[in-house]
Amino acid sequence: MSEAEKPLPLDAWHRARGGRMVPFAGYAMPVQYEGIIAEHLWTRQSAGLFDVSHMGQLLVAGAEAEKGLEKLLPADLAGLKEGRLRYSLLLDVDGGIVDDLMVTRRGDHFYVVVNGATKAGDIDYMRDKLPGGVVLDHMKEQALLALQGPKAVDALARLAPGVEELGFMTGGAFAIGGARAWVSRSGYTGEDGFEISVAARDVEAVAEAIAGQPEVKPIGLGARDSLRLEAGLPLYGHDLDIGTTPVEAGLAFALSKRRRAEGGFAGWHRIMKELADGPIRMRVGLFVEGRQPVREGAMMVDVEGSEVGKVTSGGYSPCLERPIAMAYVPLAYAAAGTRVSLAARGKLFAGIVTPMPFVPHRYHRKGAAA
Amino acid sequence: MTVYYSKDHEWVSVEGDEAIVGITDFAQGQLGDVVFVEVPEAGRTFSQGDEAAVVESVKAASDVYAPVGGTVIEGNQAVVDEPSLVNTDPEGQGWFFKLTLSDNHQLSGLMNAEQYKAYCDEQ
Numbered sequence: 001m002s003e004a005e006k007p008l009p010l011d012a013w014h015r016a017r018g019g020r021m022v023p024f025a026g027y028a029m030p031v032q033y034e035g036i037i038a039e040h041l042w043t044r045q046s047a048g049l050f051d052v053s054h055m056g057q058l059l060v061a062g063a064e065a066e067k068g069l070e071k072l073l074p075a076d077l078a079g080l081k082e083g084r085l086r087y088s089l090l091l092d093v094d095g096g097i098v099d100d101l102m103v104t105r106r107g108d109h110f111y112v113v114v115n116g117a118t119k120a121g122d123i124d125y126m127r128d129k130l131p132g133g134v135v136l137d138h139m140k141e142q143a144l145l146a147l148q149g150p151k152a153v154d155a156l157a158r159l160a161p162g163v164e165e166l167g168f169m170t171g172g173a174f175a176i177g178g179a180r181a182w183v184s185r186s187g188y189t190g191e192d193g194f195e196i197s198v199a200a201r202d203v204e205a206v207a208e209a210i211a212g213q214p215e216v217k218p219i220g221l222g223a224r225d226s227l228r229l230e231a232g233l234p235l236y237g238h239d240l241d242i243g244t245t246p247v248e249a250g251l252a253f254a255l256s257k258r259r260r261a262e263g264g265f266a267g268w269h270r271i272m273k274e275l276a277d278g279p280i281r282m283r284v285g286l287f288v289e290g291r292q293p294v295r296e297g298a299m300m301v302d303v304e305g306s307e308v309g310k311v312t313s314g315g316y317s318p319c320l321e322r323p324i325a326m327a328y329v330p331l332a333y334a335a336a337g338t339r340v341s342l343a344a345r346g347k348l349f350a351g352i353v354t355p356m357p358f359v360p361h362r363y364h365r366k367g368a369a370a
Numbered sequence: 371m372t373v374y375y376s377k378d379h380e381w382v383s384v385e386g387d388e389a390i391v392g393i394t395d396f397a398q399g400q401l402g403d404v405v406f407v408e409v410p411e412a413g414r415t416f417s418q419g420d421e422a423a424v425v426e427s428v429k430a431a432s433d434v435y436a437p438v439g440g441t442v443i444e445g446n447q448a449v450v451d452e453p454s455l456v457n458t459d460p461e462g463q464g465w466f467f468k469l470t471l472s473d474n475h476q477l478s479g480l481m482n483a484e485q486y487k488a489y490c491d492e493q
Contacts, residue, residue, distance in 0.1 A: 031429070032402060035402060035403050035457075036402055036403050036427075036428040036429065037403040037405075037428060038403075040428075222402065222428060222429055225429075226428055291405070291406050291453075292406045292408070292424075292426060293405065293406060293426055293431070295430075295431060315428060315429070316405040316406075316426075316428050318428070345424075345431065
C-alpha cells in the first residue's frame, strides 16, 4: 500500500483488529476485517460499527445560514425542526449534483455531513456561494462512527441511555463514557442505527466501548458498499455526479414540496422541467441473471449493440445471494420488469429492472410498529 | 508430484506431463470472499500467460492466467458450483483446471514453495 494516504484517528485501532487497510478518499481505511460477506450479514442480523471519519463534518452558522443554504439545497430548511435531519443534495446552477449530504438543524447552526472524497470541493463551492455573513467551519478534529443493524439500539442505549428515544432522522447530544457525542438515528445501510460524531481525541475510547458490546463487530468499507447497494442507496462519484440531476437519480423525494413550488435554489428551472416532462434517463435497480456480478462501467446495449445506458454500481448481494446492480437507463426501459442487455468483460448479460431497495429498509420510524 | 508457483499467485501441481492449476492461499486472502468462478472447458489449449479462468470476489473481478501452456483435461465443476471452495481450500478442492503440459521447460520459470513465500513477503 502506498504511504500517501493520511491516517484517520482510529488507524491503529483498525490495524490492531486485523483491518486490511486500503486507500480511499485520500485516507487509509479498513476494507474488511474477517470478510465482507460475514461482516455484511452480521450487520443485517446484529450490529456493525463503521468508521466514517473520512466524511466532512461542517457547521454553517450566521443569521443568513438558512436562507443561504436554501439557495444551494432543495430542502425545506425553514421547516426543519430542531434536532431533525434531512437527506439533501448540493446542486449546481444546472441542477447537477455537486454532492449528497445530511443536514441537521442544531441550535443556532446547521450541521452538515458531506462525502469524504468531495469535501474539499464542497467547502470551496459553499464558501463561494454562501452570503458573506455566513460562517462555514470544517470540523477537522471531529471523528464520525456509524453503528448499524437491528441490535444497534440495544448496544448503544447501554452506553448512552436515551438514544432509544430518537426516531429515524432525529438527533441529540449524549455522553458516551466521558465523551460528548452528537448522535443521530440515521445511516447508510437500510438498517436501523445511529451516526455518532465525537472529538477525534475521544473516538478510540468510544469505538472501544461500542465494539465491546456483545452485539457489535467492526465492519469495513467493503460491506458498507454491499449494504448500501442492497438498500438501493446511491454512492456519490459512482451513481451520482455533477452530470446527474435529482430527478434522473430517483431522488425527487429530496425536493421538498415548498421548495418545488417556490423555487429559489440552484438548478430549479431544469429540475422542474424534468419533474413535469420526465427525465431522459433514470437510475434503476437491476437483477443480473446468472451468478457473475456485473460491475460499474458495464454498458447497457440495445438490440443493435449500441450503448444506451450504463451500470454505475454492481456487485454480489450477500443477503439475496445473487448479482445486483444500479444503472442509468433510458426512460423507456425504466419500468420494473423491463429486460435489458448488459455488456461487460466481452460478454452479454441479461438484466431485469427491479424496484429498489433490493432488501427492505428497516428504519425506526416513530409511530410505526416496532 | 512437485508444486510450482507463479508471480500471478497461481499454483501448479505437476505429475508427469499433467498439471493441476489453482490460485494460492495468499491470492484468495487478497481477493476476499469469492462469489463466482469460471473455468475452461476440456479441450481448450492455452499458451503460457493466456487468460484461462475468471474469479470474482464481492469487490472485484480477476483473470486467472495459464501459468504454463497446455491442453485442458478438465475444469473443476465443484468450484463453479461452490465458489467459496476457493477461500476454504484454495490449494486443494478449490483447484481450477487440469491440463496436459505442452512444454515442461516452462516450469523452470516458476518458483518453488520457498521462493514463493519470499515473494509474498515482499508484497
